[in-house]
Amino acid sequence: MAERGLVVSAPGKVILHGEHAVVHGKAALAVALGLRTFLCLRPGGEERLRVRLPGVGVLRSWDLPGLRALRGRLEADFDESKPPSAELLEALKEFAGIPAEASAPDSLAILAFLYMCLAISAKYGDVPSADIVVWSELPTGAGLGSSAAYAVCLAAALLRTCGAISCPLKDGETTARWTEEEMTLINSWAFQGERVIHGNPSGVDNAVATWGGALRYQSGKIKSLKRVPTLRILLTNTKVPRSTKVLVVGVKEKILKFPAIMNPVLDSIDAISQECQSVLEAMPANPSPEYYPVLEELFDINQHHLNVIGVGHPSLDRLCRVTASHGLHSKLTGAGGGGCGITLLRPDTTLLAVEAAKRDLCACGFECWETDIGAPGVTLHSSSSLNAQVLHALSES
Numbered sequence: 236m237a238e239r240g241l242v243v244s245a246p247g248k249v250i251l252h253g254e255h256a257v258v259h260g261k262a263a264l265a266v267a268l269g270l271r272t273f274l275c276l277r278p279g280g281e282e283r284l285r286v287r288l289p290g291v292g293v294l295r296s297w298d299l300p301g302l303r304a305l306r307g308r309l310e311a312d313f314d315e316s317k318p319p320s321a322e323l324l325e326a327l328k329e330f331a332g333i334p335a336e337a338s339a340p341d342s343l344a345i346l347a348f349l350y351m352c353l354a355i356s357a358k359y360g361d362v363p364s365a366d367i368v369v370w371s372e373l374p375t376g377a378g379l380g381s382s383a384a385y386a387v388c389l390a391a392a393l394l395r396t397c398g399a400i401s402c403p404l405k406d407g408e409t410t411a412r413w414t415e416e417e418m419t420l421i422n423s424w425a426f427q428g429e430r431v432i433h434g435n436p437s438g439v440d441n442a443v444a445t446w447g448g449a450l451r452y453q454s455g456k457i458k459s460l461k462r463v464p465t466l467r468i469l470l471t472n473t474k475v476p477r478s479t480k481v482l483v484v485g486v487k488e489k490i491l492k493f494p495a496i497m498n499p500v501l502d503s504i505d506a507i508s509q510e511c512q513s514v515l516e517a518m519p520a521n522p523s524p525e526y527y528p529v530l531e532e533l534f535d536i537n538q539h540h541l542n543v544i545g546v547g548h549p550s551l552d553r554l555c556r557v558t559a560s561h562g563l564h565s566k567l568t569g570a571g572g573g574g575c576g577i578t579l580l581r582p583d584t585t586l587l588a589v590e591a592a593k594r595d596l597c598a599c600g601f602e603c604w605e606t607d608i609g610a611p612g613v614t615l616h617s618s619s620s621l622n623a624q625v626l627h628a629l630s631e632s
């Protein structure tokens with residue numbers, strides 16, 4: 236147990252190409268965002284585990300003897316190589332007083348927490364008394380990998396607390412990263428958390444939240460892209476709520492219904508990811524505008540494909556039309572069905588042009604912002620390194 240508590244963070248992500256196709260074995264290109272989720276764990280008293288998740292309105296607390304008894308009862312059902320069974324999830328729901336059919340954000344967040352806490356402590360060591368707060372800069376359920384950032388923070392904090400991974404922070408350091416081997420462990424447990432929230436995740440989101448940077452992901456294989464140019468991306472949140480789980484199920488049904496029609500679309504999305512990777516790897520660090528027409532065209536084609544597989548939304552069509560009227564190209568990112576879109580900005584796109592596009596997008600009721608990409612993955616922070624604002628949010632929440 237980390238006596239003085241710990242603070243970890245993990246980034247959200249943007250999928251450039253390959254969302255949904257990646258669930259069916261195709262490649263995806265994803266980059267970590269400069270927006271993060273933070274988890275603060277402090278030792279608590281009274282043999283209790285207290286969890287505050289202000290992003291989804293959760294404040295729950297369980298006594299440790301009760302959690303240990305539940306863990307003892309379910310021990311045989313924890314198998315981290317398999318998706319959590321329906322029976323196991325039923326038992327967790329019953330324990331937490333969550334209705335059987337519940338799929339609301341708070342219910343899924345509690346379920347993922349209980350699963351990871353009990354499964355990790357069953358394997359590595361006991362659950363300590365603790366107060367846990369998770370706080371995020373990411374919008375929840377908007378396509379920016381909030382569920383994966385949440386699951387990665389939980390995995391890192393719980394594994395560290397149970398002593399399964401080291402404390403990489405040295406005296407005087409404000410942040411530190413874990414070893415490749417430890418990150419592989421964090422990633423595998425975060426994937427289990429994603430399975431509780433998403434049903435059938437590909438694993439790309441938790442991989443980016445763990446490793447950060449930019450990567451190509453296919454069927455569990457992660458390849459960090461070494462030479463990624465500085466890309467300017469405008470993010471727009473349509474604020475239309477949607478569930479990744481439901482959208483992933485919808486795509487599966489379409490593929491089963493029209494395999495001969497849908498499989499070529501997935502192959503084409505795969506080819507788009509390959510093409511985009513080739514262009515990115517050929518681009519210098521500070522690219523000239525000549526590379527952009529291809530990247531823009533790939534955005535346009537993929538956006539059409541994503542509509543074909545049924546994950547578009549009128550709000551996303553509008554987003555694309557508005558940015559096109561400013562000569563800019565956009566596509567949805569993440570699971571679609573609402574949520575966020577990304578717009579590629581050229582190096583020579585003027586601030587004035589970006590501001591004009593932003594104004595029109597905001598007039599639609601959308602929220603938009605330019606953000607950094609290629610952020611670091613899961614990170615351990617010294618409590619003192621977090622700025623006052625974050626600490627304030629953590630303690631106030």
Ligand SMILES: Nc1ncnc2c1ncn2[C@@H]1O[C@H](COP(=O)(O)OP(=O)(O)OP(=O)(O)O)[C@@H](O)[C@H]1O
Binds near residue numbers: 288370385480569570
């Ligand atoms: N800060 C948070 N605290 C607690 N739970 C969270 C938090 N962020 C996300 N979640 C959980 O993740 C769920 C959202 O996951 P979902 O996969 O639908 O969206 P996303 O991850 O934001 O988008 P995408 O998967 O398309 O990138 C929420 O309903 C909630 O259960």
Ligand SMILES: C[C@@](O)(CCO)CC(=O)[O-]
Binds near residue numbers: 253256438483
């Ligand atoms: C829609 C999807 O491809 C990406 C969600 O960010 C789902 C997944 O890969 O698990």
Ligand SMILES: [Mg+2]
Binds near residue numbers: 381440
């Ligand atoms: Mg998600």
